[in-house]
Amino acid sequence: MKKVDEIVAKILYYSCAFLMFMMVTIIFTQVVSRYAFGKPLSWSEELGRYIFVWMSFLGMAVAMHKGSHVALDILVNKLKNVSKKILMVLNNLIVVFFGFILTYSGINLVKLGAKQTSPTLKIPMQFVYIVIPISGIILVYFVLSQTIQLLNQKEGDN
Numbered sequence: 491m492k493k494v495d496e497i498v499a500k501i502l503y504y505s506c507a508f509l510m511f512m513m514v515t516i517i518f519t520q521v522v523s524r525y526a527f528g529k530p531l532s533w534s535e536e537l538g539r540y541i542f543v544w545m546s547f548l549g550m551a552v553a554m555h556k557g558s559h560v561a562l563d564i565l566v567n568k569l570k571n572v573s574k575k576i577l578m579v580l581n582n583l584i585v586v587f588f589g590f591i592l593t594y595s596g597i598n599l600v601k602l603g604a605k606q607t608s609p610t611l612k613i614p615m616q617f618v619y620i621v622i623p624i625s626g627i628i629l630v631y632f633v634l635s636q637t638i639q640l641l642n643q644k645e646g647d648n
Contacts, residue, residue: 495635498628499555502548509545513538536610540618547625554585555632575640582637589630596622 520534553559566577599622603615 491635491638495555495632498631499552502552502555502628506545506549506552509541509548513541513545516541533610536608540608540611543618544621547621548628551625551628551632554629575643578640579637582633582640585633586630586637589626589633591626592629593623593626596620596624596626 516534516538520531520538523534524530566574569577596619599619600616603617603619606615607613608615608618
């Protein structure tokens with residue numbers, strides 16, 4: 491399971507890096523176009539915003555996998571063995587619940603987005619919104635994987 495986790499995380503990581511490169515390139519092109527040529531690109535700001543949304547939601551899943559989210563771990567660090575494991579599993583269950591809500595709400599938003607188009611690019615908004623349920627599913631996958639690994643840990647392991 492760890493191997494699959496690493497493959498999924500690597501795909502997400504490189505996707506976020508590619509999206510970051512695309513966003514920087516588009517915004518840089520916009521700035522050059524506006525100030526050097528006096529002709530701003532009408533679509534660049536909107537596309538940059540949508541790429542940022544995708545990068546943020548996919549980055550959330552990467553951060554969950556790497557344990558990089560902001561956390562108050564004072565209590566976790568003070569607890570030992572079984573009580574620490576129980577608290578961590580409880581925390582993971584709360585995050586899984588959030589992931590399910592994110593997925594469910596994201597699916598509803600995608601359905602709504604099928605009836606909308608973006609103002610400048612004229613693309614269906616469902617292409618922008620689809621990242622929300624995707625990231626929710628990946629979030630749930632990573633947290634369940636971490637929980638299974640946590641439960642399978644021996645008492646002396648960290």
